[in-house]
Amino acid sequence: MEVGRLPISASQRGKLISAGYTTLSSLSSISPSYLARDLKISDNEAAEIMRVASHGHRLDGSKGGCGTVNGAQTAWDMLHEEMIPRITTSCADLDNILGGGINCKEVTEIGGVPGIGKTQLGIQLAVNVQIPVDYGGLGGKAIYIDTEGSFMVERALQIAEACIEDMSEFNGLLRKDFQACQLKMHPNNILENIFYFRVCSYTEQIALINYLDKFISEHKDVKIVIVDSVTFHFRQDFDDMALRTRLLSGIALKLMKLAKEFSLAVVLLNQVTTKYIDGSFQLTLALGDSWSHSCTNRVILYWNGNERYAYIDKSPSLRSASACYSVTSKGIRNSASNCKRIKMM
């Protein structure tokens, strides 16, 4: 017991233990007068015990503040943590409804009909995570897991070149006096920093996600993991649907753990399917209801007339809103038309 290690008298120790104070953390969250009343000792004695305890607590160097469980934090501590970095999507409207961009430390699911731009968004994020810290980005690397074969290197090169062009423009406009901030990035560097994996079956997918833990601990600068798409191999015939649900929740848990442990963003791209709700068929994201609980945030991409929209379907911190974006030769950008007003739901 931690209290047993404190340099206090045996009678004080006995009173502490019989009152239930066995750990240093339990002592750190109360006031001396409360301790005095609880143990029926004088205020001075209580203050002395508290002082010794906090000294011992500091020596311990336990991380996570006053939790008894390793890694637990109080909400107050979390609020005072550094601002969670976000990855921009290169479209200002989309960034606005996402609160600045894709959140690190969270799993975001993005789904839509074929041809709406899911792969384009995935490639754009894999490029944008590499924007250097000087330009407001994360300066990290990306892991791109391709299950469908939609990743085209020439498209990634096109988007990388456009990103570098934008950064040079930014450099020119705002940092005229900083001669030192020369842009040294080349599109090939950007491609080098995307770790591309191609998987051809669901067993490979599961094995790869299990392996990511080891991979990322060797490559600590990876800041985003994109899976395009997480559904494809799971929509084949599974005789035992319960097995599918178990495998999927296993994957979801591992990815959430990765996100929290290494402070990176996880983006899962999903397909759509039809579901019979309230007497009619409606579009929902694939993989079923149990999968819909596995992601922190959910964004649905859809067509509205001739414009592409993104809608926040589920998020613990963002309100439901939709924004217009477009897919251009440079990647994901603001829509050029006048649908730029963000609609609040």
Place this chain on the structure above:
Amino acid sequence: MTPENLLQRPLATQKCTLGCPVLDRCLGGGIPCNSITELVAESGCGKTQLCLQLALSAQLPPSLGGLSASSLYIHTEFSFPSRRLHQLSHAFRSSHPLIFGNDPCDSIFVHAVYSADHLFDIMPKIESFLANPRTQFPVKLIVIDSIAALFRSDFENTPVELKRRSSLFFKISGKLKSLAKRFGLAVVVTNQVVDLVGPSEGLNGLKVGNLASLVSSGRRVCAALGLSWANCVNSRLFLSRNEEVVGEENGLVVDVNACGGDFVPRRTRRRLHVVFAPHLPESSCEFVITRERVFGVER
């Protein structure tokens, strides 16, 4: 498991030319390898013509845009159009006399498939055929003409059967994609269209891809096999045909009565549209089918 080095591959995915520079420009170089491209059209638009032409131009060397490869042509509906293939190959040979030593038709392997289960069952056979090339050219192009015919008659309209059909889509497409990746193949499948009846709201007129609606022969259509199949292909191209009265496109008003009785000079206009593709913007191109070949026209 190691990640692939993106800089090691050639920086542009290898593509198979369609045999015409105008069409190739519309498609960013041709049909890409290592992915599944779908050709959607109503019957009589030219899907089979394009596929035959593709099988011939795949034998061209890479310097001319081809793959130096033979092709596997899987046909499902009608018997293989060998006479048309011979016609096209004569024209091809005369335009590239130095390249085709043997008869180009020798490098096109044909197989008939009768049902979806049959296709899935012969996958191992296809895989061993790809792994052991018996000719000088390895197979690098697989054409399935058409995939819709396999699925449209075998399955009843009950939820259980439709679910089985849907999971068969993903199985077949998953197997084709893994073959494409392993051997660097280009896979082309052709699909039919169904009419869109009723209002285009909700699921009925679900917009998939760039085009607001697909129009062919004056009717609103959409691709057969539904939303699940649309998720299985990497790119979708739509071929349309429209009849128009000659002379109208120049703004002239054609006086139908003056044209001698019932005869009104009409012409078929065919267009190729990109519905969705990971590497292409929305574009379209007009094309013409002649005795020698299919080629695109620029106006």
